[in-house]
Amino acid sequence: MQSVKVVFHIDEVDKWPLLLANVRNLVKAVDLASSHIMVLTNAKAVLAFDGNALLNHIDGIEALAGKKVVFAVCQNSLNGSGMAVDSLPEYVKVVPVGVLTLIEKQADGFAYIKP
Amino acid sequence: MQSVKVVFHIDEVDKWPLLLANVRNLVKAVDLASSHIMVLTNAKAVLAFDGNALLNHIDGIEALAGKKVVFAVCQNSLNGSGMAVDSLPEYVKVVPVGVLTLIEKQADGFAYIKP
């Protein structure tokens, strides 16, 4: 199986089911040990990580985090939604500026996909 | 005229008019013989290829397929919409995992555009 480098970008809460389906299909088709798969979350999409939110995709997210998918969240967006870093699941990686991470990853050879 | 390598990504049915307008503008501006233009369709956007669907952009799609634009469709998404491969127009290329094709094309130097 092949190795991939990709960053998925999500900024709308209602795109989570589509994004998770995309990533689930991908992890079945690649060599996870040698691949780098990141989901970069900014804007209102960070609300998926709010434990109090009705909309709850945490189960799907956790299953993928367990398969080496990195879930990164924009600090600016957390601030904008009034969410505290220490309320996030442990496996979530907080980055200061989400769009800067999207740029850095692409400069490092990652493909970009916006479901 | 210049040569380009690009993959357009569509995953929502209602984005077909915008996507087709984008591609139509592009094919007028580049050297088609030496260019590689792909439209990668996944998720619910595959319904545009369902002959029975009310929403029918097949004419616009066929005109571009005749100009060397490659229309690729995700097998997982066909399954999810209950569509059979042999119901698709002949010029459609079926790929097993759409997002993997998006990654491979970008790794091969294709630009990515999501209308």
Place this chain on the structure above:
Amino acid sequence: MQSVKVVFHIDEVDKWPLLLANVRNLVKAVDLASSHIMVLTNAKAVLAFDGNALLNHIDGIEALAGKKVVFAVCQNSLNGSGMAVDSLPEYVKVVPVGVLTLIEKQADGFAYIKP
């Protein structure tokens, strides 16, 4: 601070607040003198530049244009919305085919972000 090359793509009018917030966060985090930040506008998103439009993000746009962010607009899309080039603010750069600019920039090492 680091230097970046990125093209943001917008084709829907209602994405302007999100796009401008993204770019505002970015310009605070990078070295503007050595960076190349472009916002490529096509389809209905060009209406933000219509002086008569109710929806008016011109203030936010102008503030960023003053920080070396390049605002490029697709000529085809202006035509489609019945807008004249000479009605645009002076700092706007008109390009003949927006999607071709998106391809050229990526071929030139720019990251692509679609908010």
